[in-house]
Amino acid sequence: MTDRFLGFVVKECRHILREKRTLAMLFAIPLALVMLFGYVISMDIDHTPVAVLDSSQGDPLARKLVQKLEAADQFRIVDQVRCEADIDAAFRDGTVKMVVVIPAGFGSDARRVEGTAVQLVTDASDLNIATTLIGYATAIVRDLNAELNTEQGLLSADTAPLRVDVRMMYNPELKSAYMFVPGVIAMIVMIVAAMMTSVTLAREKETGTLRLLTVSPLKGRTVVLGKVLPYFVLTAVNTAVIMLLGTLVFGMPCHGSLWGVMLLCALFILAAIGLGILISSLVKTQQTALTASLVGLLMPTMLLSGFIFPLANMPEAMQWVCRIVPATWFIEGIKGLMLKGQPVGDLWLPLTILGAMAGVLIGLALWMFARRDRPAR
Amino acid sequence: MDERSIITEHLTRRFGTFTAVDDLTFDVGRGEVFGFLGANGAGKTTAIRMLCGLLRPTSGQAEVAGCDVARNPEQVKRRIGYMSQRFSLYNDLTVSENLQLFGTIYGLSRTRLRERIREMYRRLSMERIKDQLVGGLPPGWKQKIALSAAMLHRPQVLFLDEPTGGVDPLERRRFWELILDTAAGGTTILVTTHYLDEALYCNRTLIMADGRIQAIGQPRTLMSEHQAADMDDLFSRLTRPAGGTTGRKEAEV
Numbered sequence: 001m002t003d004r005f006l007g008f009v010v011k012e013c014r015h016i017l018r019e020k021r022t023l024a025m026l027f028a029i030p031l032a033l034v035m036l037f038g039y040v041i042s043m044d045i046d047h048t049p050v051a052v053l054d055s056s057q058g059d060p061l062a063r064k065l066v067q068k069l070e071a072a073d074q075f076r077i078v079d080q081v082r083c084e085a086d087i088d089a090a091f092r093d094g095t096v097k098m099v100v101v102i103p104a105g106f107g108s109d110a111r112r113v114e115g116t117a118v119q120l121v122t123d124a125s126d127l128n129i130a131t132t133l134i135g136y137a138t139a140i141v142r143d144l145n146a147e148l149n150t151e152q153g154l155l156s157a158d159t160a161p162l163r164v165d166v167r168m169m170y171n172p173e174l175k176s177a178y179m180f181v182p183g184v185i186a187m188i189v190m191i192v193a194a195m196m197t198s199v200t201l202a203r204e205k206e207t208g209t210l211r212l213l214t215v216s217p218l219k220g221r222t223v224v225l226g227k228v229l230p231y232f233v234l235t236a237v238n239t240a241v242i243m244l245l246g247t248l249v250f251g252m253p254c255h256g257s258l259w260g261v262m263l264l265c266a267l268f269i270l271a272a273i274g275l276g277i278l279i280s281s282l283v284k285t286q287q288t289a290l291t292a293s294l295v296g297l298l299m300p301t302m303l304l305s306g307f308i309f310p311l312a313n314m315p316e317a318m319q320w321v322c323r324i325v326p327a328t329w330f331i332e333g334i335k336g337l338m339l340k341g342q343p344v345g346d347l348w349l350p351l352t353i354l355g356a357m358a359g360v361l362i363g364l365a366l367w368m369f370a371r372r373d374r375p376a377r
Numbered sequence: 378m379d380e381r382s383i384i385t386e387h388l389t390r391r392f393g394t395f396t397a398v399d400d401l402t403f404d405v406g407r408g409e410v411f412g413f414l415g416a417n418g419a420g421k422t423t424a425i426r427m428l429c430g431l432l433r434p435t436s437g438q439a440e441v442a443g444c445d446v447a448r449n450p451e452q453v454k455r456r457i458g459y460m461s462q463r464f465s466l467y468n469d470l471t472v473s474e475n476l477q478l479f480g481t482i483y484g485l486s487r488t489r490l491r492e493r494i495r496e497m498y499r500r501l502s503m504e505r506i507k508d509q510l511v512g513g514l515p516p517g518w519k520q521k522i523a524l525s526a527a528m529l530h531r532p533q534v535l536f537l538d539e540p541t542g543g544v545d546p547l548e549r550r551r552f553w554e555l556i557l558d559t560a561a562g563g564t565t566i567l568v569t570t571h572y573l574d575e576a577l578y579c580n581r582t583l584i585m586a587d588g589r590i591q592a593i594g595q596p597r598t599l600m601s602e603h604q605a606a607d608m609d610d611l612f613s614r615l616t617r618p619a620g621g622t623t624g625r626k627e628a629e630v
Binding site: 003004006007008010011014015018019207208209211212213214215216217218 | 457459463465466474477483
């Protein structure tokens with residue numbers, strides 16, 4: 001049994017490795033896609049225009065804050081915003097990326113117990129820049145806090161007289177530019193796991209080698225699992241490459257559990273392979289398998305998963321259709337884990353649904369191949 | 378030990394109201410080359426699928442290599458070999474990779490498999506092509522390799538399902554020599570073919586039409602019994618008793 005299984009897996013690997021061009025494409029396509037999407041994200045923060053709306057009327061502490069901001073390489077203080085009403089216009093022009101709002105009575109309030117807050121207003125339509133700017137500005141405010149504490153003879157750094165109050169504009173959902181990473185992974189998983197599995201199985205049907213396998217003592221489940229394993233590994237490697245590229249080269253964060261991310265990917269890949277086997281059982285030729293995978297799997301993965309069009313903007317009925325697309329749950333899960341840093345427990349719904357899809361689809365494939373008593377053509 | 382390798386009794390298979398195989402009773406002795414003739418749709422494929430343990434009989438019984446095909450299909454599968462021109466090898470694998478795969482699938486140990494493959498190379502003198510992709514080889518070679526793959530586990534019964542399709546006459550002749558050679562070694566062979574002249578290589582033939590046995594016996598005896606000039610003539614008479622004209626290409630329709 002194990003020898004047979006291994007023999008079958010070796011054969012599948014040989015098929016995969018023999019098709020050098022296909023294999024090269026499987027890795028070249030995601031690389032190209034990630035590069036393409038990745039370079040659209042602006043990364044460098046260098047003398048970014050920042051305006052200060054100072055309502056404190058020449059408070060020395062406020063001036064100190066502005067000086068510190070000016071001293072930082074990341075910021076260039078511009079003079080575009082004189083009142084609250086100017087903020088919107090400045091953002092729309094693109095002349096300003098962040099506005100630092102200093103409230104009235106800044107200096108005196110900072111020395112009271114309750115403290116005061118610096119408001120950081122950002123243009124979150126480019127979420128990447130916005131969060132980076134907030135990061136730098138917060139660090140500067142923290143510096144100032146430390147100085148204030150020493151000045152007042154407080155040793156504890158825990159007391160923070162100055163708080164930071166962040167306001168993101170124009171992107172209430174905080175849709176991240178990094179959304180392309182889970183999107184690209186979802187597409188690649190569909191191409192490698194689902195489409196390739198369905199095409200190779202359809203090829204065995206078309207050329208008749210499947211008949212040789214059914215006549216042999218090889219069990220149906222050995223054939224199914226012997227297909228699942230190599231394609232699972234191939235897809236997992238591909239997914240890891242995209243992930244590494246996204247995180248190392250384009251700075252995609254991973255705030256949540258790495259194990260959670262791996263589990264989510266594994267379940268999604270299994271569900272995709274299950275879909276591939278299902279498609280191959282319904283078609284007779286490689287060509288139909290290819291077409292069915294493109295139309296039935298790849299298109300929904302791109303269009304109905306929230307990758308390109310946000311689900312919230314779709315009509316109610318369409319949203320229900322989206323919910324049966326595995327990629328929808330995968331993207332939701334990855335977004336929650338990596339970008340929002342939600343704990344794994346919060347994502348039980350996408351995890352359960354993907355797990356159920358994988359279980360049902362692989363189970364169905366095993367059942368179909370175990371069924372022996374079929375009428376001859 | 379029973380000297381019969383295939384025994385069927387009233388073997389029948391229906392698909393809905395259509396009876397594909399109707400009351401088949403025959404047996405094949407050990408080491409016999411048994412021809413299975415019939416036009417497309419005569420029920421040959423269904424019968425073979427039942428004998429290979431792929432399809433459950435609706436009624437009747439069949440025993441292949443000592444195992445009941447309905448009760449013990451897994452044992453049947455281990456003891457038989459199957460080869461067909463249509464359902465061939467993996468074209469994107471080399472000769473030796475194909476042989477290794479099928480040897481492993483049939484449960485041969487690594488050392489024994491290596492031994493048998495080496496012996497096979499020697500016998501068919503194909504050492505020099507062992508690392509070539511099967512897809513690039515001429516049909517005659519593919520056929521020999523497919524037969525070798527089906528023989529690696531030394532099956533008691535070998536099913537050859539239209540093994541010579543698309544191969545030129547000389548190659549067919551050589552292939553038949555190989556088949557007869559194999560049978561002489563004690564392997565029982567059940568072969569279906571579209572080329573009626575090939576039936577003359579068989580010890581006995583069974584001619585099927587509409588799911589039933591029309592005739593069974595030694596080809597030459599059958600021909601003289603029915604006063605047929607050759608196998609084509611015999612075939613036409615048996616499968617189309619009403620039609621007076623004899624179409625030479627009848628079997629290949």
